[in-house]
Amino acid sequence: MLKGKKIIITGAASGIGRATAVLAAEEGADIAIADIDRQGAEETAELVKARGQDSLVIEMDTSLVADAKRMVKDTVARFGTIDGIVCGAIKLRPAKLEDLELEDWDMVINIGLKGYFLCAQAAGKLMLENGNGSIVFLSSVGGVQPYNGAGAYSIAKAGTLMMGNLFGVEWGDRGVRANTVVPGQVRTPMTESMFSDEEIAAGRAAVVPMGRVGKPEEIAEACVFLLSDRSSYVNAATLRADGGLAESKMMHIPGRNWGGKKIDYNTD
Numbered sequence: 001m002l003k004g005k006k007i008i009i010t011g012a013a014s015g016i017g018r019a020t021a022v023l024a025a026e027e028g029a030d031i032a033i034a035d036i037d038r039q040g041a042e043e044t045a046e047l048v049k050a051r052g053q054d055s056l057v058i059e060m061d062t063s064l065v066a067d068a069k070r071m072v073k074d075t076v077a078r079f080g081t082i083d084g085i086v087c088g089a090i091k092l093r094p095a096k097l098e099d100l101e102l103e104d105w106d107m108v109i110n111i112g113l114k115g116y117f118l119c120a121q122a123a124g125k126l127m128l129e130n131g132n133g134s135i136v137f138l139s140s141v142g143g144v145q146p147y148n149g150a151g152a153y154s155i156a157k158a159g160t161l162m163m164g165n166l167f168g169v170e171w172g173d174r175g176v177r178a179n180t181v182v183p184g185q186v187r188t189p190m191t192e193s194m195f196s197d198e199e200i201a202a203g204r205a206a207v208v209p210m211g212r213v214g215k216p217e218e219i220a221e222a223c224v225f226l227l228s229d230r231s232s233y234v235n236a237a238t239l240r241a242d243g244g245l246a247e248s249k250m251m252h253i254p255g256r257n258w259g260g261k262k263i264d265y266n267t268d
Helices: 015-026 038-050 065-079 102-130 153-174 198-206 216-227
Strands: 006-010 030-035 055-059 084-087 133-138 176-183 238-241 256-258 261-263
Touching: 006 015, 006 065, 006 102, 015 030, 015 038, 015 216, 030 038, 030 065, 038 055, 055 065, 065 102, 084 102, 084 216, 102 133, 102 153, 102 176, 133 153, 133 216, 153 176, 153 238, 176 216, 216 238
Parallel strands: 006 030, 006 084, 030 055, 084 133, 133 176, 176 238
Antiparallel strands: 256 261
């Protein structure tokens, strides 16, 4: 699906980013792994090489303009061009809004919203010159439903949805598509502290219509599709990969009474 393409993935040192890098390599792409975690990025690079593809590690802070520009420069120096980018770097600082520290707000917004813009803009300018390319943003079900207690995370992820739409609308007629993937609950290093609790893990799986949480590899499938030419007419779109979670609110409202007949609403 990606034979011969040169792809940048931010946040590829672990989790969904790493899974996307590996799958993209299996589909024939060379991968630039952009992450602040150099050790994790090097590990991902080895996984890419094991699939027979070239890899480049770019240690960077995605929220810095200079780093975003260097990311593009280094990628072009190594691969010659850029065909697509997945913006997935994020950090989570849980907090209730009344307790949210400004430094934690800034960190999440700077990485998970401003950083997405800077990296997409920098890589996108080259793709605009080429008249072809694909930008994929990683949002979250927390971007379409308020994720209480997660600090600025939901706000950043909601902004990501609009960013994907806006890039797609502005750049679509110049050959550069932009789309957003909305993962549901996925077990990754960032969420491991929650899923390592068996009670929480079981509860989280139970609220998903499919009865389980997702795997990073399943989100990677959506990202690779949007990077590929098979999605050539998909632009400014949102692709949910959440097992139906975002649409399942009515499943979790207890009890029904329709026409005098009381219904104990239980999907079992």
